[in-house]
Amino acid sequence: MRTILLTRRWVILTLVFFVLIPVMYWLGTWQFHRYQQTNQSNQVISANLTAKAVPMESVSAPGRAVPASETYRSVTATGHYDPAHQFVVRHRTDANGDNIGFYLVTPLVLADGRVVLVNRGWIDPGNTTGTQFPAVPGTPTGTVTVSGRLRPDETSAKTGIRAVKDLPKGQFMLINSTEQAGSSAGPVLSGYLELTSTRPAPPKGDSAELVPGPNNTDSDSMAVVGKGVHLPYAIQWWLFALLVPIGWGTLLRRDIRDQRRKEIVAAKKAAYLESLASAGVGGE
Numbered sequence: 001m002r003t004i005l006l007t008r009r010w011v012i013l014t015l016v017f018f019v020l021i022p023v024m025y026w027l028g029t030w031q032f033h034r035y036q037q038t039n040q041s042n043q044v045i046s047a048n049l050t051a052k053a054v055p056m057e058s059v060s061a062p063g064r065a066v067p068a069s070e071t072y073r074s075v076t077a078t079g080h081y082d083p084a085h086q087f088v089v090r091h092r093t094d095a096n097g098d099n100i101g102f103y104l105v106t107p108l109v110l111a112d113g114r115v116v117l118v119n120r121g122w123i124d125p126g127n128t129t130g131t132q133f134p135a136v137p138g139t140p141t142g143t144v145t146v147s148g149r150l151r152p153d154e155t156s157a158k159t160g161i162r163a164v165k166d167l168p169k170g171q172f173m174l175i176n177s178t179e180q181a182g183s184s185a186g187p188v189l190s191g192y193l194e195l196t197s198t199r200p201a202p203p204k205g206d207s208a209e210l211v212p213g214p215n216n217t218d219s220d221s222m223a224v225v226g227k228g229v230h231l232p233y234a235i236q237w238w239l240f241a242l243l244v245p246i247g248w249g250t251l252l253r254r255d256i257r258d259q260r261r262k263e264i265v266a267a268k269k270a271a272y273l274e275s276l277a278s279a280g281v282g283g284e
Contacts, residue, residue, distance in 0.1 A: 013251070020244050021245070031233040048149075049213065054074070055077065056077045062177070063178075066191035072213075075148060078145045079116070082184075086105060086139065088102035088104055103123075105118065106118050106120055106139055108146060116188075118192065120137070120195050121209045123137065137202075137206045140206060144199065144200065146199075153192070159174065
């Protein structure tokens with residue numbers, strides 16, 4: 001066995017195999033930490049979705065980032081819409097994820113003059129080429145109370161969406177309160193409200209397709225992050241790490257067996273040749 005282990009092939013194999021063990025262990029640990037983080041995040045989201053709604057201005061303020069602990073918090077806001085400053089967000093998909101269109105965002109002016117960005121939902125692009133402002137639902141007039149989910153400002157770093165400049169008027173790539181602060185009627189509360197309902201209810205034609213809520217609690221699918229993806233991956237990497245020495249040992253036993261078989265064959269061949277040589281000498 002020592003002879004085999006000292007060959008160039010087995011020195012390289014041993015080094016590769018035993019480098020893989022800590023790498024696979026680290027990958028499993030990383031996946032397990034992601035599982036813990038995602039589970040914790042999902043617990044926060046679930047609690048926020050079911051918590052009693054609070055006024056958005058009580059958990060958000062201009063220039064102050066929305067805390068991660070308040071993401072998807074049920075919030076309300078009362079005021080009047082400002083359609084003059086509404087805008088659309090490009091390249092967003094509908095509830096089924098099949099069609100690309102726009103999100104319609106309309107500022108809501110509160111009684112104290114502060115502004116809440118309200119994502120009213122998805123709208124079909126129609127026949128626009130992307131350079132034109134799409135047809136949008138009518139904007140409810142008068143005082144309305146909107147309810148929805150608190151979302152943090154979108155950024156390129158968080159979403160992976162590139163913030164393209166020089167877009168047609170009224171079109172943006174991200175929903176970002178800082179980006180809208182300069183053109184708004186008043187100070188803009190950080191983040192935005194993802195609309196779920198409006199009181200009084202607007203006419204059907206004045207409603208966009210509401211954005212569906214996060215799918216973190218109502219699915220048993222293994223494809224839902226936090227419901228099974230990271231933990232199986234962690235276990236998988238740890239099993240791979242355990243299988244490495246088993247595989248190393250299996251290959252070593254196979255090579256030892258092959259070497260012994262060759263030695264036996266060589267010994268038999270040598271004995272046979274020796275017997276032939278002896279027979280030849282005896283015949284002379």
